[in-house]
Amino acid sequence: MNARKRGVLLLLSSFVLTLSLAAMNQAFAAIDVYEFSSEQQEDEFRELIKELRCPKCQNNNISDSNAPLAQDLRDKTYEMIVEGQSKQQILDYMVARYGNFVRYDPPLTPAVLMLWIIPLSCIALGFVLVWRRSGSKAKTDELSEAERQRLAKIIEEEKSQS
Missing domain, CATH: 1.20.5 (Single alpha-helices involved in coiled-coils or other helix-helix interfaces)
Structure with missing residues (x-):
């Protein structure tokens, strides 16, 4: 060669x-390799990373996401668990930083209620308006006694002219 x-x-x-x-x-x-001092801490960590949503991916929890932001959230969760913070304290921190969106099961707030109530009430109002309109149409289809007499008179005039 x-x-x-x-x-x-x-x-x-x-x-x-x-x-x-x-x-x-x-x-x-x-x-990821995380070392815990107790099995309870590890269980709490696994539970939290499955409950927290990746703000970048939006459809994955931080356990399943490979995004750098999800890695940072896993590291922060680990750090807070090792420091001895409770699950609620960690969730409060994440919500304060990223909003309720970071939780897969967000709490029921007035804003969430409005997101459900306003569209449903608009649909209900639409059904009521359609029902009332169809009911008023049925009433206008019936002729009054004066209209019936007038119609009968017009029909007789037509017959006599033919």
């Missing part, structure tokens, strides 16, 4: 090796 072919082969093999190492680095980066 001449020197040129060896150089190309060496360059190609180093390129493949670099890509392989980069891919392995990405695979290892997704594994």
